[in-house]
Amino acid sequence: HLPMAFNTTNPLIQVEDDRTGLSVETLKRALADNLFYLQGKFPAIATKNDCYMALAYTIRDRLLQRWLNTFQTYLNCDNRVVCYLSAEYLLGPHLGNNLINLGLWEPVQQAVEESGLSLDELIDIEEEPGLGNGGLGRLAACFMDSLATLEIPAIGYGIRYEFGIFDQEIKDGWQVEITDKWLQLGNPWEIARPESAVLVKLGGHTEPYTDDQGNYRVRWIAGSLVKGIPYDTPILGYKVSTANNLRLWKSEAAESFDFQRFNVGDYYGAVQDKMSSENLTKVLYPNDEQIQGKELRLAQQYFFVSCSLQDMIRIHLSDNPTLENFHEHFAVQMNDTHPSIAVAELMRLLVDEHHYEWQRAWAITEATFGFTNHTLLPEALEKWSLPLFGEMLPRHLEIIYEINQRFLDQVRMKYPNDGDRLARLSIIDEAGEKSVRMAYLATVGSHAINGVAALHSQLVKETILKDFYELWPEKFSNKTNGVTPRRWMVLSNPRLSNLISSRIGDGWIKNLDELKQLEPFADLAGFRQDWCKVKREVKQDLARYIHTRTDLVVNPDSLFDVQVKRIHEYKRQHLNILHVIHLYLQIKNNPNLDVTPRTFIYGGKAAPGYFTAKLIIKLINSVADVVNNDPTIGDRLKVIFLPDYNVKFGQRVYPAADLSEQISTAGKEASGTGNMKFSMNGALTIGTLDGANIEIREEVGAENFFLFGLTTPEVEKTLAEGYQPWEYYNNNANLKAVVDLINSGFFSHGDTALFRPLMDSLLGQDPYLVFADFQAYVDCQNQVGEAYKDQENWARMAILNVARMGKFSSDRTIREYAEDIWAIKPVVIELEDLCPDGQ
Ligand code: CRA
Ligand code: PLP
Structure with missing residues (x-):
């Protein structure tokens, strides 16, 4: 039982309204109060972080009763x-997510603004x-x-x-x-x-x-x-x-x-x-x-x-x-x-x-x-x-x-x-x-x-x-696996979430299968238009962010082709960059080539001791340097490596992607969860038959998914038969041209040794079959480029992707664990006091 002094219904002890009240006025007062009494600052000298802290404490006060009641209920x-x-x-970060889960976004936003602050800025400050x-x-x-x-x-x-x-x-x-x-x-x-x-x-x-x-x-x-x-x-x-x-x-x-x-x-x-x-x-x-x-x-x-x-x-x-x-x-x-x-x-x-x-x-x-x-x-x-x-x-x-x-x-x-x-x-x-x-x-x-x-x-x-x-x-x-639609849709992509809720209500947030109701909207030109408008605004947000972080200007009308995840050979960021170089060569050899303008966005950390992964990052940045500064390329290709990929950055990038790169060697990516976040936000996937990609493709339909590459049994067979990557190099002019260009020192100011370890490992062993999958990937990327030219149909496919993502809510995953493994049932937490008689 809660001790009497904390019993909120005990008439002797009044828990201050400032700590629980939900009106805009109370929230403003609480914010000012916390700034003064917890951060010890006058508003005039408060930093943004002080204001963030004051707001965070304001929200924490409002969830404490839930937290304590939950624990108490489990004990009893x-x-x-x-x-x-x-x-x-x-x-x-917690703040934004807690506001959404408490259903307090609007009043808090108003209170913060009326206090002369910006909620987005305060949310952004949280480490x-x-x-x-x-x-x-x-x-x-x-x-x-x-x-x-x-x-x-x-x-x-x-x-x-x-x-x-x-x-x-x-x-x-x-x-x-x-x-x-x-x-x-x-x-x-x-x-x-x-x-x-x-x-x-x-x-x-x-x-x-x-x-x-x-x-x-x-x-x-x-x-x-x-x-x-x-x-x-x-x-x-x-x-x-x-x-x-x-x-x-x-x-x-x-x-x-x-x-x-x-x-x-x-x-x-x-x-x-x-x-x-x-x-x-x-x-x-x-x-x-x-x-x-x-x-x-x-x-x-x-x-x-x-x-x-x-x-x-x-x-x-x-x-x-x-x-x-x-x-x-x-x-x-x-x-x-x-x-x-x-x-x-x-x-x-x-x-x-x-x-x-x-x-x-x-x-x-x-x-x-x-x-x-x-x-x-x-x-x-x-x-x-x-x-x-x-x-x-x-x-x-x-x-x-x-x-x-x-x-x-x-x-x-x-x-x-x-x-x-x-x-x-x-x-x-x-x-x-x-x-x-x-x-x-x-x-x-x-x-x-x-x-x-x-x-x-x-x-x-x-x-x-x-x-x-x-x-x-x-x-x-x-x-x-699954992912939570609260953080990965509602919080990170409010524009899309509002559009969806405006048509099918907001039941999908708790029951993601309800997204199915969006399917018929894919055929409505008006809805597709609204969809594209939202996508463009979200891409513009990311373009602005890229500009502030890197000083690079990207075109929000280009195809945003994104690979964000840890850097690992099995995830094959190097396959992706080989394709970029291939496109670059195509344009150089044929300056009037009609290619779909693309912005390639990469993000991800390499383990500090993982030499090859670090070299892949260097290669991506070296290619970016050349491509982004080549006047003959203009707006047609941009390559961005955004530093410090983390949850915050993920929240900006998944919603803005047109194309999700899920290109691991078949059999190596256990599931992937980034793949789900992209699709839920209306990106189309280019991917191998690996991990959860297989199930995503089953759900969204093969016609709404760009598939390429060897299957798991084919990968095993190729390796067992004594895979010789250099044969692919010798027999594929596209691949040869790309590899030769890297080895010539073209991306490394003439340094022919820099990327040698990576290239030698690809030519010699290539344990993740980058070369074996190269041509299939390039061909599939060509289909992607063509498909993107038909914006109406692209939007249609994107809507269908979102509509069919119900399975990938982590709510579904947890329900399965709860039923099959844990044998656990829900327990409803009451917010009324647990011991009204004060016992
Ligand atoms: N690296 C897998 O590689 C999977 C996640 C979560 C990983 C991913 O494919 O989505 O787990 N494996 O299931 C892992 O950490 C120790 O193994 C991962 O995140
Ligand atoms: N890192 C962050 C910050 C993420 O949000 C995710 C997404 O699930 C991952 C890593 C994992 O990405 P992937 O499944 O693409 O490897």
């Missing part, structure tokens, strides 16, 4: 709660929490939005990195990484809860002992202790009263000073421990789909998992006598293998600390966890070498050995005398340097395993987890 009811364990949450690398982290953020909107009891658990994904600058065409200081000016959305801190052990050794009842037990004598402090952020549902909690852990020293050392005069030694403990959550590893077997990374993973499980156990025991029914209270989903140590940690907590018998503990563990795989790329599959693992987590290594032994006994029973199979299935990889295979640990410890798009889930069963699938086919399923 018997419903299951889903706990999403994710090392990444790429949230994006985004970039606590993720890309798709996986952004997916977690969309899931949190959908969980709250669907009123599903949920807690998101993760890490409060002090430095999130680096900011990218481009200097002389190269990527330069700048540390992200998102917390520098304060974070009004979080509340620290030091009273709920937990302790986490690391290192040390284990000791067997016999307890009072004569039971054999093991105890873990830690080498060091770290304290986890939770920081809570409310995640609001759209126009419901649910505000779920996102609980992120920050590490601190268990004792801020080692007093013994301090007393003997070793001041620096005493502070040392404090510093190394705080390092744990300092920085996000900036690698997307590339493991770095670094000790600190394993420590981060274990730290947040242990904090979260201890937190769940505390919550559970506050209302239950034992942990016997823990799995009935919590469904825990592991977002890839990053939190998979959770399987061993829950076993340790149950067996060592709460003295459950192994088999009972295992049944609880298995019933608790679900595991989502997000990639098949071998370099992304997490493995920890035994010595590193054992040194940091000695008890967990013993537990994993025991899990493995019992598991392999089961396998032996089903497949007697099949040593190869045992080696293939073992959680411990015995080949080469011995290591723990985290995907296997997650699989063995979960009752449900899923991939993130139909093709990917199929490939999971056929490749990396094939033997597990044979063992337990019933555990495997597909959950195709």
